[in-house]
Amino acid sequence: MIAVVDTNVPVIANGKSPQASPECVVACVERLQQLLMTGRLVLDDGRRIIREYQANLRSGAQPGFGDAFLKWVLTNHTNPARCERITIHEMSGPAEDYREFPNDLALAFFDPADRKFVAVALAHREHPPIWVAVERDWWNFRNPLADAGVGVEFLCEDDMKRLLRTRRSAR
Numbered sequence: 001m002i003a004v005v006d007t008n009v010p011v012i013a014n015g016k017s018p019q020a021s022p023e024c025v026v027a028c029v030e031r032l033q034q035l036l037m038t039g040r041l042v043l044d045d046g047r048r049i050i051r052e053y054q055a056n057l058r059s060g061a062q063p064g065f066g067d068a069f070l071k072w073v074l075t076n077h078t079n080p081a082r083c084e085r086i087t088i089h090e091m092s093g094p095a096e097d098y099r100e101f102p103n104d105l106a107l108a109f110f111d112p113a114d115r116k117f118v119a120v121a122l123a124h125r126e127h128p129p130i131w132v133a134v135e136r137d138w139w140n141f142r143n144p145l146a147d148a149g150v151g152v153e154f155l156c157e158d159d160m161k162r163l164l165r166t167r168r169s170a171r
Helices: 008-013 022-038 048-056 065-076 112-123 136-140 142-147 157-169
Strands: 002-005 040-044 083-086 130-132 152-154
Touching: 002 022, 002 112, 008 022, 008 048, 008 065, 008 130, 022 065, 022 157, 040 048, 040 065, 040 112, 048 065, 048 112, 112 130, 130 136, 136 142, 136 152, 136 157, 142 152
Parallel strands: 002 040, 002 130, 040 083, 130 152
Antiparallel strands: none
């Protein structure tokens, strides 16, 4: 098993996201446990993903499994048997953008902060899936990402659909 892990997965594994059901929290914890035990995590070699994890998780007291995941990442990010570090190339401009990110008008409004995950997945020789728990931007762009060769695996698809239904009915 090899994957790129969006930050919302360990954040939800900490049980601190109101949009995630208890089943979603369990799904995130279980998938991260599998990855830590037998898988490989794909990161960028510029530590951009690690910095995002650090901004949203804690590696010290470990009150949640997402925090334990961060501690594992910090311990193993240089261990090629557990983590692969991929080079991605930043492009000049005001927003985070990468040469490896698809040049597709359908993705023009994709969240700049999440482009590093896409760039890493596409730059890797195996094009591993990106794990996402509950995040609208990933859901809204799932088809153009798939067309570009990016696999997005939603760990909490029922929660995602519920969130979208709730948003539509609130209008």
